[in-house]
Amino acid sequence: MEKRKVKALALFSGGLDSSLAIKLIKDQGIEVIALNFVSHFFGGKNEKAEKMAKQLGVKLEYVDFSKHHMDIMKNPVYGRGKNMNPCIDCHALMFKFAGELLKEYDADFLISGEVLGQRPMSQNSSSLEKVKKLSKKGDIILRPLSAKNLPLSQPEIDGLVDREKLMDISGRSRTRQIALAEEMGLVDYPTPAGGCLLTDPAYSKRLKIIEEDGLLEDENSNIFHLLKKGRFYRFEKRKYLFVGRTKEENEEILKYKTFGDFFIRGKSVGGPYIIGYGGLSEAETEFAKDLFSKYCKFKGEKEVEIFFNEKPMKVMEINNNQVEEQIKKYQIVMK
Numbered sequence: 001m002e003k004r005k006v007k008a009l010a011l012f013s014g015g016l017d018s019s020l021a022i023k024l025i026k027d028q029g030i031e032v033i034a035l036n037f038v039s040h041f042f043g044g045k046n047e048k049a050e051k052m053a054k055q056l057g058v059k060l061e062y063v064d065f066s067k068h069h070m071d072i073m074k075n076p077v078y079g080r081g082k083n084m085n086p087c088i089d090c091h092a093l094m095f096k097f098a099g100e101l102l103k104e105y106d107a108d109f110l111i112s113g114e115v116l117g118q119r120p121m122s123q124n125s126s127s128l129e130k131v132k133k134l135s136k137k138g139d140i141i142l143r144p145l146s147a148k149n150l151p152l153s154q155p156e157i158d159g160l161v162d163r164e165k166l167m168d169i170s171g172r173s174r175t176r177q178i179a180l181a182e183e184m185g186l187v188d189y190p191t192p193a194g195g196c197l198l199t200d201p202a203y204s205k206r207l208k209i210i211e212e213d214g215l216l217e218d219e220n221s222n223i224f225h226l227l228k229k230g231r232f233y234r235f236e237k238r239k240y241l242f243v244g245r246t247k248e249e250n251e252e253i254l255k256y257k258t259f260g261d262f263f264i265r266g267k268s269v270g271g272p273y274i275i276g277y278g279g280l281s282e283a284e285t286e287f288a289k290d291l292f293s294k295y296c297k298f299k300g301e302k303e304v305e306i307f308f309n310e311k312p313m314k315v316m317e318i319n320n321n322q323v324e325e326q327i328k329k330y331q332i333v334m335k
Contacts, residue, residue, distance in 0.1 A: 006160050007031045007107040008142075009098045011091075012060070013042075014049030016177055016189045017113030017145060022056050023184050024144040025111055028162055033105055034060045037094050039069040040224045042196040052189065065097050070218040073198075078130055083204035084211075085196060087122035092134035099137035109140040109155040115177075116146040116170040125150070145169045145177070197228065206232055206332055213237045222259045226275065228252070233330040239278035241288055241330075243295070249273075261285075264292050267312050268305035271296030287326055290318045 008025050012018045012034035022032045034053050038044045045062060053060035072093055076086030091114070098110050114123055121127065128150070132138025142153040142161060148168035155161045169176050181189060197203045206227045210216055215223060215238060226232075226242040230249045233241040242260075244250035250265075250273040257263040260277035262285065272295045274288050289308070293315045294300040300318035307313075 005029075005031055007033065007105060008109050008111050008155075009101060009105060009107045010034050010058075011094050011098060011110070011112040012036050012049065012053070013113075013195055014046065014052045014190065015113070015195065016174070016181060016186075017115060017118075019052050019056060019113070019186060019189060020177055020180055020184070021111050021113040021144045022058060023186065024166060025142075025161065026056065026058065027184075028165055030161070032056075032058050032111070033107065034058045035094075035098055035101070036060060036062050037097070038062055038064040039066050040218075040221050041069075041198050048190050055186065055188070063097060063101070065093065066221070067218045068093060068097070070216070074216060077134060078127075081121055081199065083199055083201055084207050085198035085204075087119070087199075088127050088130050089134065090196075091122070091131045095131065095135035095137045095141055099135065099140065102140075108160055109142055109153070110137060111142045111144055113145060114143045116143075116149050118170075118172055203227065209234060209332060222256050223277070226253065226256055226259075231272075232332045233327075234332055235278075235280065235284050235330055239280055239284065240276075241280075241284075241291070242275045242277070243291055244273040245295075262288070262309050263307075264288060265307050266292065266296060266304070267307050269296050269298065271304075271306075287323070287330075289315045290323045291327075293318050294320060294323050 008030055010018065010022050010032050012022065013036065022034060026032050036043050036049050049060060069090065072089045073086055076089040078088040080086050095110055114128065116128065117124060132141055139154045142155050143150060145167045146169055147163060147166035149170050156163045207224065210223055229252060230245055231243040233243070242253060244253045253273040253275055256275060260275040261280055262276045264274040271292050274292060276285060276288050289306065292306055293304055296304055298304055300320050300323065302317050304315050305312060306315055
């Protein structure tokens with residue numbers, strides 16, 4: 001009777017560390033399935049992850065846990081980092097979800113690219129233990145890059161994995177990972193970057209306002225996406241404007257044009273796409289029109305034509321000084 005092949009499920013971002021973790025396990029003859037977790041703030045179908053999965057020769061699956069992720073964001077057991085990031089709770093939730101998929105994929109254990117000490121708050125030895133405990137999957141979690149610096153995992157104890165072929169990497173330097181990638185023949189891996197918007201101070205500043213306004217709920221995900229780019233204005237509680245600055249940002253805003261009270265775009269001239277949300281007053285709506293006029297090529301100095309909810313209308317030249325004062329009052333600057 002043919003011996004059943006050992007399988008592992010990997011938390012996979014498409015970055016270097018998670019790729020190396022997969023390669024270390026796969027090179028031991030273990031089948032690995034890569035799981036890319038999708039929330040409103042990270043993950044999702046992307047070329048980076050697809051390319052790395054293909055290079056590694058592993059199957060890539062996307063796991064949407066957005067709603068559950070929102071639940072832990074509101075009240076994380078271990079709190080948040082410097083921004084809106086509940087890293088410990090988030091990692092635990094990913095392991096919990098992955099653990100629940102073991103049966104579906106006929107897999108034996110879980111791996112990740114976490115490195116001991118790489119992130120002082122969320123990847124120290126205490127935090128890694130908290131993740132194991134909170135996920136309730138701690139006995140089957142293996143971190144190949146730092147395994148020799150950590151207690152034996154169950155897959156090692158059971159002889160599914162050879163501990164001697166794992167690593168003892170720790171700290172923030174990536175010198176050893178880069179050398180290991182070269183040794184393993186991995187190429188075109190992405191440079192390190194914050195893949196999670198919740199670690200970004202500017203985005204977190206905006207999202208914190210949404211939380212304070214009582215809108216940090218899964219059903220308000222359109223707002224979370226609109227906050228990612230462009231200009232953001234808040235008049236008062238739950239009353240906002242989202243304003244594009246570039247062609248790329250306009251294209252993103254266009255995806256949500258039916259979301260709010262109104263959608264503005266140029267008719268006779270190019271300019272920002274604008275969404276108003278929250279039952280805006282007549283004065284606030286006029287300000288939105290003035291913003292279009294100010295940020296189009298005529299800079300508010302002549303009459304322009306716009307589409308307001310796809311109905312054509314004219315916007316007169318504006319008082320730029322007055323509009324500037326309103327901008328200072330309402331704009332939430334990303335810095």
